[in-house]
Amino acid sequence: MALLRWGLGRQNVHRSSRVLLLKLTVIVISVLLLCEYFIYYLVIFRCRWPEVKTLAHGDSQEPVLKAMFLADTHLLGEIRGHWLDKLRREWQMERAFQTALWLLQPEVVFILGDIFDEGKWSTPQAWADDVQRFQKIFRHGSHVQLKVVIGNHDVGFHYQMSKYRIKRFEEVFSSERLFSWKGVNFVMVNSVAMEGDGCSICSEAEAELREISRKLNCSREVQGSSQCEGEQRLPFSAPVLLQHYPLYRASDANCSGEDAAPPEERNVPFKEKYDVLSQEASQKLMWWLQPRLVLSGHTHSACEVLHPGGVLEVSVPSFSWRNRNNPSFIMGSLTSRDYALSKCYLPFEDRVLTTYGAAVSFLVLLVLAHFERLPSSLLSGWKRWRMHMRR
16 A cells, blocks of 8 residues: 555656646747747837828829838957857847838838948958858848948948958948939948048049939939930939948937937047048038938947938947847838838847846746745745636
């Protein structure tokens, strides 16, 4: 009889252990799916395209272009990138980007520079590896266009920049500087080359911009003008200026919001040609291109600046958890005459980590309760809770 009771006791122990293991497995898988997959849908689902005023053209409305703007992805390279850091940050960006494409259905996506963290010094093999990872993370269907702007981490600051680095960047991402779609003109500037010192790369970049300026001026002129006769006209629309460096501003002192620079950093003066473009380069761009909207990156923090003439500049925060706890991107609804912008936040990293911490604490509590290793007061409370849950 005693032997029978002993055998039944062992069976109960084994059954209880299997139930515990099943509970632990279900909890672990559920938390992983929530924090690494479903949370992106739950957060990005709340984002909506902003409404923009449209004009009627005969029986149809003026077309609206839906564009996403993100910045400073900083894919880690072979020198500074720890494998775990790479895995964590790149998975976050991949899930965020793919979820945004699926839920929001943008027509075009612009990345405003610093695609890579080590493009300024990566070897040909390291560059090829980084490009392959980028193409996997930011893969997209043929119905979506992806446009990329040069950043200082992609080709180096002015003193590191070379024709070789620019060429290999443009072989992957195109050398296109002027892009028009649905009546909206976008000018994508290599702001690293706006040094103004007459270097060959800088001179070529400025010559390209002057030619774009001429084409934009032609679109504003009456048909038949001698200067523009015989060439294809751009849509009659002031352009949207896209670049990595912000236009000149003294600091982020007037920037606000939860994703602006930390308060202790906002009054730190910006260095021209390093943190922002020089005043001279900024004036040139505004004069040549006469944009209606400017979007930039580089600072990793959000800011809105109103330039002379009422031109709004939006600094887009970094898209990566590596650079900030609350990454985001900009959603733009644009027509040839108007635009509307809204911001879409990604999951906050600290909230994801807090969820993991709470899950681990609960698992430890569950295991200790199973083996009755909790303090008596906690154990009795645990048993009462279980009895309540079973009712």
